[in-house]
Amino acid sequence: MAEAFEQAAVALTAIVTDAKIAEKNSAEVSCEAPDVELLLVDWLNAIIYEMAVRNMIFGRFKVTLSDTSLQGAMWGETVDQAKHSPACEPKGATYTALRVAQEADGTWSAACVVDV
Numbered sequence: 001m002a003e004a005f006e007q008a009a010v011a012l013t014a015i016v017t018d019a020k021i022a023e024k025n026s027a028e029v030s031c032e033a034p035d036v037e038l039l040l041v042d043w044l045n046a047i048i049y050e051m052a053v054r055n056m057i058f059g060r061f062k063v064t065l066s067d068t069s070l071q072g073a074m075w076g077e078t079v080d081q082a083k084h085s086p087a088c089e090p091k092g093a094t095y096t097a098l099r100v101a102q103e104a105d106g107t108w109s110a111a112c113v114v115d116v
Contacts, residue, residue, distance in 0.1 A: 001036065002063040004100065004108035005070070008040060009047055009061040012093075012114060016051075017084040021059030023075035032069040036100045039068050040110050044093035047074065048114075051090075055079050088116040 013021065029046040033039040043063070051057060058076035079086065096113035103109055 001100065001102075001108040001110075002065050004110040005040060005043055005063040005065070005072075006061040008044060008110045008112075009058070009063075009072075009074070012044055012047060012090060013057060013059055015088060015090060015114065015116065016057060016086050019084045021057055021084075022077045023060055024077040025054075025056065026073060026075045027054065027056070027058070029072045029074075030070065031072070035068055036065075037098050039065075039070055040100050041093045041095065041098065041112060043070055043072060044112070044114065046072070048090050048092060050074070051079075057084055057086075091115040 027050050031042040031046055033042050056076050057079050058074040060075045062073045064071045092115050094113045098112040100110045
């Protein structure tokens with residue numbers, strides 16, 4: 001499930017830019033929620049917040065889960081308009097199409113709609 005959360009974060013970055021993101025700086029966040037689906041929304045919103053207040057874009061993520069709490073680390077760099085050509089600015093993860101589930105083959109998937 002942790003990898004599904006990490007890949008959801010990568011997908012979040014992909015809506016902003018397809019440029020290579022250098023791992024120059026790091027940030028850490030902690031989240032806690034009543035269930036794993038709400039935890040996904042909190043995680044993505046924490047990333048969106050960190051991108052906005054730090055003027056950064058992140059390209060690599062590491063998640064550690066314990067029940068319904070999350071410790072996350074992310075690596076990235078300051079947004080460079082010329083390099084990253086941001087397509088949009090994510091405003092927030094929503095409950096629309098929210099799903100965190102283990103598939104029949106044992107893999108985990110995590111999804112929701114992000115407002116831009």
